[in-house]
Amino acid sequence: MNNIFIYCELTEELRIADVSQELLTKGRTLANELGVKVEAIVIGHGLSGIEKEIFPYGADVVHIADDKNLSPFTSGAHAKVLIAILRQEEPQIALFGATANGRDVGPRIASALKCGLTADCTSLIIGDHEDKKAKKSYKNLLYQIRPAFGGNIIATIINPETKPQIATVREGVMKKEVYDKQYKGEIKNFSVEGLLDDIDLAVKIIERHIEPPKVNIKGSQIIVAGGYGVGSPENFKLLYDLASVLGGEVGASRAAVDSGFAPHERQIGQTGITVRPKLYIACGISGAVQHRAGMDESSQIISINIDEAAPINNIADFAITGRVEDVIPKMIKYYKKNSK
Numbered sequence: 001m002n003n004i005f006i007y008c009e010l011t012e013e014l015r016i017a018d019v020s021q022e023l024l025t026k027g028r029t030l031a032n033e034l035g036v037k038v039e040a041i042v043i044g045h046g047l048s049g050i051e052k053e054i055f056p057y058g059a060d061v062v063h064i065a066d067d068k069n070l071s072p073f074t075s076g077a078h079a080k081v082l083i084a085i086l087r088q089e090e091p092q093i094a095l096f097g098a099t100a101n102g103r104d105v106g107p108r109i110a111s112a113l114k115c116g117l118t119a120d121c122t123s124l125i126i127g128d129h130e131d132k133k134a135k136k137s138y139k140n141l142l143y144q145i146r147p148a149f150g151g152n153i154i155a156t157i158i159n160p161e162t163k164p165q166i167a168t169v170r171e172g173v174m175k176k177e178v179y180d181k182q183y184k185g186e187i188k189n190f191s192v193e194g195l196l197d198d199i200d201l202a203v204k205i206i207e208r209h210i211e212p213p214k215v216n217i218k219g220s221q222i223i224v225a226g227g228y229g230v231g232s233p234e235n236f237k238l239l240y241d242l243a244s245v246l247g248g249e250v251g252a253s254r255a256a257v258d259s260g261f262a263p264h265e266r267q268i269g270q271t272g273i274t275v276r277p278k279l280y281i282a283c284g285i286s287g288a289v290q291h292r293a294g295m296d297e298s299s300q301i302i303s304i305n306i307d308e309a310a311p312i313n314n315i316a317d318f319a320i321t322g323r324v325e326d327v328i329p330k331m332i333k334y335y336k337k338n339s340k
Contacts, residue, residue, distance in 0.1 A: 003037040003061075004030055005091040005164070007082065008054060009101055010044050012210060016053040019097035022174040026124060027095060028058030033126050034140055036092070037061060041085055043078050045071035051187055058179030063089075065190040069201055072208065073101055076200040079108040081192060086113060091164045093142050095124075098168040106168050116159035117166040118144035122173045122270055122293060129158055136160075142167065147270040147290060154289075172218050172274035175297075215249060215265055221278045222248030225268055225295070228255035229284025229305060230324050236261045238328040239283055245332050251275065253291045256284075269294035283324045287312025304328070 004027045008020040020040075027038045037060040042050055047066045054062050065081045082105060086094060094109070096102035098120045110117035123145035129138045141158045142165040148155040159165045217223060224243040230236050236256070243250045252262035254269055268275055269291040280298035285291060287303075287310055295301075296315055303316035304327050313319040320327055 001090050002092040003039050003089070004034070004093045004095070005086065005089065006038065006040045006059070007094070007096045007102065007105070008040050008042045009097055009099060010042070010050075014044065014046060014050070016042075016050065017097065017099070018176060019099060019102075019169070019171040021053070021057050022171070022176045023095045023097065023169060024054065024057035024059055025177045025179070026169070026174040027093075028179050030093065030124065030126060030142075031058075034092075039063065039089065039091070041065070041082060043070050043081050044073075045069075051185075055183050055185050056178045056181050057176075058183060060185045061188060062185060063188045063190050065192055067192045069196055070192065072205045074201075074203045074205065075101075075104045075108065076203060077196055079105045079112075080196055080200045081190065082109050083112045084195060085190060086164060094164040094166045096166070096168045098170045102168045106166060110166050113162075113164070115162035115164060115166060116157075117168070118146060118157045118159075119168050121146045121167045121169045122274075124167065124169065124174075129160060131160070141165070147293075152290075170274065172276075175276070213265075217249045217251050217266060217268070218273055218275055220249035220275075222246045222281075223251045223268075223275055223277045223279070223295075223298075224248055224281045224283065225251035225253065225285060226256050226261060226283045226324070227253040227285030227291075228259055228261075229286065229307075230256060230261060231284065233261050235325055238325060242281070242328050242332055245335055246279075248277075248279070251295075253285050253288075282312050282316070283328065285312050286310050287315070 006023045006027050009017040031038045039061040040054050040059045041063045043065045045068050051062045096106045121144050125143045127143045138160045144157045144167045224239045226239045239250050251268040252266045257267045270293045274294045276297045278299045281302045283304045301316045303312045303319045308321050
């Protein structure tokens with residue numbers, strides 16, 4: 001009762017997905033603040049030992065639904081199991097990754113349980129709320145924070161009257177961190193016998209084709225990112241040259257993507273991906289709050305901009321004032337000269 005539940009997704013190799021471990025880390029922090037437990041739900045087949053990838057992140061209970069009808073993922077079967085567990089356990093908060101699967105089952109569960117859902121959150125905190133009009137006070141609500149209106153504003157959303165408070169959270173916005181390598185909890189095996197009917201199993205996966213991602217910006221420790229100030233797709237090639245020399249990846253701001261300088265899969269920010277590299281080189285990026293939210297936890301930030309007053313310089317460790325087309329060739333030259 002009133003615990004925090006995390007839906008843990010599985011990779012093709014039957015490992016716990018990064019986004020789920022990020023949510024477990026955040027769930028543990030929220031649970032400590034509320035004085036409740038963290039419970040995880042894993043659904044699939046062949047899940048022996050899967051709890052070893054969950055307990056170190058601070059889960060107190062792991063609910064495992066292991067059945068051949070639950071793999072590969074189908075929304076009807078997984079939603080039915082999730083609804084049954086959440087109805088039985090009555091949590092106060094339920095978190096899902098804002099992935100294809102999470103975005104699929106999350107709204108189904110919110111509809112079945114008649115509760116609210118906030119999609120694509122970038123931050124979660126606990127807070128109180130006072131409704132002066134209704135003369136009601138609420139304690140320890142989940143503040144579900146997300147970009148709205150195309151990322152132009154930040155909205156804080158609450159669900160004061162219904163439980164659970166459900167949110168889907170974007171991958172990469174929460175830090176993944178082991179709570180205790182030796183942490184142990186309770187395993188609860190959930191039987192689906194007699195639960196799934198013909199409608200739940202109506203969809204059959206006959207064949208699957210999985211294309212690996214073209215770029216792995218999230219996993220790169222060095223990112224050279226460009227904004228509208230880079231000026232042109234031709235100048236953007238300089239970023240690729242620098243990234244190649246440094247062994248990094250190229251990213252882009254939304255303005256650069258909208259201008260056709262870079263493809264959408266390289267977009268960093270609230271409406272793109274969130275990164276935490278060791279080195280982030282921001283080229284021609286003004287530093288709007290929407291972009292900073294996707295990279296401001298980088299270990300070291302270098303800004304290259306013609307505007308000394310650019311907001312990005314406020315969070316940069318080093319700010320270089322100059323044109324990208326002048327600075328980057330010099331960086332490449334001197335890096336090659338001074339590296340072994």
